[in-house]
Amino acid sequence: MGVIARIVSLAGAVFVLAGCAAAPKDELVDKRCRVARVAEDVAAGRTVPMDALGGLGNPPLVLMSSGEIEAVANCLGPALDAAIARSADATIRTTRGWRPASRTYMASEHGMFLQVFANAAAAEYLKYEKGARLPQGAAILKRSFRVAADGNVSAGPVFVMERMAQGYDRTTDDWRFAVTAPDGALMGESGGRDAAKVAFCAGCHKSAQVQDFLFFVPPRQRVGS
Numbered sequence: 001m002g003v004i005a006r007i008v009s010l011a012g013a014v015f016v017l018a019g020c021a022a023a024p025k026d027e028l029v030d031k032r033c034r035v036a037r038v039a040e041d042v043a044a045g046r047t048v049p050m051d052a053l054g055g056l057g058n059p060p061l062v063l064m065s066s067g068e069i070e071a072v073a074n075c076l077g078p079a080l081d082a083a084i085a086r087s088a089d090a091t092i093r094t095t096r097g098w099r100p101a102s103r104t105y106m107a108s109e110h111g112m113f114l115q116v117f118a119n120a121a122a123a124e125y126l127k128y129e130k131g132a133r134l135p136q137g138a139a140i141l142k143r144s145f146r147v148a149a150d151g152n153v154s155a156g157p158v159f160v161m162e163r164m165a166q167g168y169d170r171t172t173d174d175w176r177f178a179v180t181a182p183d184g185a186l187m188g189e190s191g192g193r194d195a196a197k198v199a200f201c202a203g204c205h206k207s208a209q210v211q212d213f214l215f216f217v218p219p220r221q222r223v224g225s
């Protein structure tokens with residue numbers, strides 16, 4: 001019941017995409033990009049076990065097949081691109097064309113699905129744990145969408161980490177953390193506006209300090225895996 005209660009409270013916060021330009025032919029999602037099967041799963045109590053993410057954080061809301069993930073990502077494409085194009089964060093606005101570091105969107109907490117991208121200066125990030133410390137100008141981004149308990153989907157926030165000039169922030173080894181909402185509004189930026197709202201980013205990423213504050217994409221999701 002705890003999981004369901006959390007699901008329901010989250011579903012309220014999610015705006016439902018009011019129509020999608022091109023529904024994929026395979027019909028895994030309907031015209032609103034909705035995944036009807038998800039609602040059936042949740043109603044039947046088929047929820048995801050706590051250890052689904054290796055014990056880190058909360059479980060994803062629902063299990064989705066790779067076909068369903070791809071269908072939603074395609075259907076939501078225009079909304080996901082718009083979240084980038086109108087972002088209040090100048091770095092996020094430059095991210096079209098960055099290289100993917102995860103093969104596709106991967107299940108994360110609270111029904112969120114994430115895909116990771118790296119800019120040219122962050123080329124070493126694509127070597128994962130074997131990469132060198134990332135240089136100034138390196139930036140890594142996560143695009144996201146959410147799948148609610150009723151199967152409705154929506155574009156999610158965009159997360160970015162950017163290595164700033166030396167001396168920017170000694171506590172984060174000069175990483176800047178920022179997150180923007182699907183409508184492009186800035187939700188918070190470390191060292192900038194609403195910094196308190198994103199203090200938890202550095203708080204968690206600090207536990208990966210030995211590998212440059214980076215957690216990396218899980219091995220089976222990596223490009224080329």
Ligand code: HEC
Nearest residue numbers: 140141142159160161177178179200201204214215216217
């Ligand atoms: C509870 C821990 C936790 C918090 C809080 C957190 N992250 Fe992460 N972050 C992770 C984990 C684990 C990964 C790797 C898996 C993934 O991508 O989901 C990650 C990956 C990332 C990446 C890709 C780079 C990497 O580390 O491999 C970016 C960018 C990122 N997070 C930004 C943020 C921002 C911005 C915030 C705050 C709004 C934030 N994170 C909050 C745990 C966290």
